[in-house]
Amino acid sequence: MKRAAWILLLAIPAAAWCSPAPSLASACTGCHGPEGAGSGIFPRIAGQPEVYLQKELEFFRSGARPSPMMQRVTKALNDADIAALAAYFSKLHPPYTSAAGALSAAQKIRGQQLATVGDWQHGVPGCVRCHGPGLNGVAPQIPALAGQSPQYVVSTLRLFQSMNMHAPHYFPVTIMGRVARGLSDADVQAVTGYIAQLKPGEIPQTSRPPHDAAYKFIAQSPDEFKPPPETAIPGGLDGEEIWRGRLIFEDTQRYARQYTGNTLNCSSCHLDRGRRANSAPMWAAYIAYPEYRSKNHKVNTLEERIQGCFRFSMNGTPPAADSPTMVALVSYFHWLATGLPVGITPKGAGYPKLPSPHTSPSIERGTAVYAANCAMCHGANGEGREARGTQIFPPLWGPHSFNWGAGMEQTSTAAAFIKANMPYGAGETLSDQQAWDVAAFVVSHPRPQDPRFTGSVATTRAKYHRTDSYYGRVVNGKLLGAPANSGE
Template sequence: MAIPPRLDEAKSPGFSGTAEAGLVAKGRYVAQLGDCVACHTAPGGPEMAGGRALETPFGTIYSTNITPDVQHGIGGWSYAAFDRAMRHGVTAKGHRLYPAMPYPSYAKMSDEDMAALWAYLRQGVPAVAQANQPLGMHFPFDQRWGLAYWDAVFADKTPFVPNPQKDAIWNRGAYLVQGLGHCGACHTPRGIGFQELAMSDLGSKGKLFLSGAQVEHWNAVALRDLWTVPDTVEMLKTGQNRFATASGSMTDVILHSTQHVSDPDLVAIATYLKSLPSDTAKTAAPVAAAPASAAASAAEPPAQLFTSAGGLGYTQFCTDCHRPTGGGVKGVFPALAGNPTVAAQDPATLIHITLTGWKTVSTGAHPRVYTMPAFARLSDAEIAEILSFVRQSWGQGAGPVAAADVAQARQQLDPKVDTSAFETPRLSKLLAEPNAQQLVRGMRLNAETHLLLPKNVGNDLNCTSCHLNAGTVADGSPYVGVSAFFPSYAPRAGKVITIEDRINGCFRRSMNGKPLPPDSDDMKAMVAYFDWMKGNTRKEDKVPGRGVGKVDPKIVPNLANGEKVYGAQCAVCHGQNGEGLKDAAGRTVYPPLWGERSFNIGAGMARTYTAAAFVKRNMPIGFHEKFPLGQGGLSDQDAVDVAEYFTHQDRPDFPDKVKDWPKDPKPKDARY
């Protein structure tokens, strides 16, 4: 159906009756390009019925109902009224819209796209009888008549005009970015009147267009010549690329809009963005791109990782996902090396994510959502130290983060603080001890066991494979108070053992290796680290979060379900065949769960119900918002099923198994 350029409804065929199905389908695509649903749908509410809170410096605006409901939506509007609202910011009743509605951008829309959008909203969206919420703006900004002056001074309603010196792909990208995509609404700085300082790359202020801005305490990065065309397309399509993973309001844009955009249009958008000149230093790519099954970077860890408070804080709370090298885990956890959010002059997004947490966006390419929990339990100074370390290591010269900046953001964001009883020891405090060097060595022997003690470790595991975050996580076999309980009777050994005996038991079983000499410097360092973790704990004390908890041994394992759970929840980190995950340099990222490089049948983790208890509380990581790893969350049945599945796969034998449980009953789930 031909759509005439005139806006007079009486002379526009198709609007007095039913529009063609093709026009409605095109309108749906236009709505996706314009990301209408992101703003006009409240969380959990009906689509396009409005009610989403949009925060501004002047108060809160609630998006309006744009379904075809006659009373509350646009069902009683004419096409001319709709077009006027979209291009000029004036409703059918004559009310002026706040520029949170990006009508200066939509003024660049073609008549064809506008007509298609109208057809879709009238015929492709169900009517919802939901009243619009009143404004939450402060005086005098709640007086709409003042918007006429704003409009006269600031509103740039210049229609899009193709650049004859550019090709069709560039012009298509420019049209989508400047118009329907309204990318400048977030990524262009605003002036004193909250106006975008540039609506396109033309004119004296054109260099400000898409040069970055702060939106609702998020730092919207500069988009000018940010990445290559394929990198930008990948980000818009999947929510992540080799440099970064989407965060903040950009996740909604990808969820509702860009993942649905056609590949040719994504290439056009990326081509246009790449063409925009930038004075900002280019983001460096990770040192070595990883194969599809590996982590991202083959770089070495920063030298200050174990010598600074920020580095030790990062070691404790960040390395399990972002890795000691800052390389992240491809397709799972974002890299920090080469990440524009890390290198941004404004650290607002880093602080925001750290205080409130973060989730990946679910896209067709990456449907599983991974979560970073909020770290608001850490003090302002601790967060500042960690983020300063991150920016010093991978920020390409980005400045440090001040504790005052974190405090200000905390006040503004009012994040939820974890209140669990377990008090997580801080590795950063090791540096204040008189034997700091020995303690840091002991901690590193836990975190990097198979690298630092290759003669004693016979597989790819570290102590921290089972004792999460170097033994500092509740219900993750923490070391807190452990040394206070030794010497103690061990049923498996049938005698009283020392803490050195217990450590060597792990070397022989969990690490399928050889014991450390009890009087060696490395054993002394490990014991010193455990003693530091003991704190004031006495043998008779009960330590919250000690051990891994229990799972009812009466639960009957379902092996078939266990295999399904493993494929859905575990394989991404531990491999389809239990082989684990390595980075591009061959370093173990996540350990193998079976095979010759895993724990042997004498390990406690080879027992179904011990493994199930650990899995129940600690696996997978990034599963929800539990501090500090988003760990655990499977049902008891699923935990037992998947534990039965992986514990009974082939693994090394333990020759001394015949000596186990000489006096006490053998557990029913022992592998021998």
């Protein structure tokens, strides 16, 4: 480290930095390299999302993100300086200098797995779920990781591992603290190595993991059921169908967009590609159907249940029961359920029902919970985030979210889902009351009309929403469900 540069930098009065002046920026480039291209332990800051850079500088300055060095530097900056620097570096795109070291074949496979699908059994979602396709970042606040130097990523993961997750002044640690704790030392080496060799701006194709011919089916207790690893997907056309279903499930917008009317994916509500317990896993659904549903007063096949998701949660026009999309999805679910006894209800099915709240869910309190825990990803207006053509964080209300017929529009369902699964990868972080409150906040916004709309909000409510739904209720002076307030 160039100690002389730091002393020089600190000697310049902060007031002199009123714009992205070369002098101000050069204080950063001293360590972060020319144009902020990054070097060793000093991360690349060039091209990162502007809001991300600004927020991180503020976190350094307040000490919320601990770094003695960066705290000293940022103490000298006022808000205008920070804004100017963030704006300046976010627009720079110097060439990358690859920091990638050699990776063994096993490290590459593991690194790719962690980066793309994660290791949910250890609490690790795939990095791409938040950092976007190819780990190129998601505006406004999720940094790009592709090509970032391993030294920096390793040290940041170590920092996350060491921080107090339960009283964070630095929100990312809520998620990243859990993630980092789920990684072994070997995992950290593998994933940081994999990240380093990604070519920024590129999006690697999702490819089937290499088939593990040695995989053997193991009988499991249904209540601790884990679906088979994707390396166990069989060869031949069976395997191709399963894999096609897996792709549709994870990225419905890419592979089955014609059946959707919003920007959600199956995996928006069923985490870890439908594998995760307490996240309405598809293995539990597979063995349950056909089953009676009070929603439509009849026994539904699995296909009809899936059609319900497309119609309501995806606000679309469902694929036919015998369409290729349906065959692929059912094949995938069937494979996920391998070894699970038919017709039982295993632990982890659906979303675990939340006990009734101590005090009635409060939209007002929920507003604060949302701002602190949800807005960074889902946006202040619940609009969600997309990056490079892929929906990363689903919209939670408004024209591109689930409609008033979806199960998730019920406060109790949303609260149960949120408690177990949100923030992403950090389920069980919110209190029950927080989950109820933020659920009430989310589901009390306009969204697309219920496809079963009778022509009258009152009769539609009477017929389909005699629940804890906000449909047909007046919130902020708006009659929710009224055609004029359907978020469309």
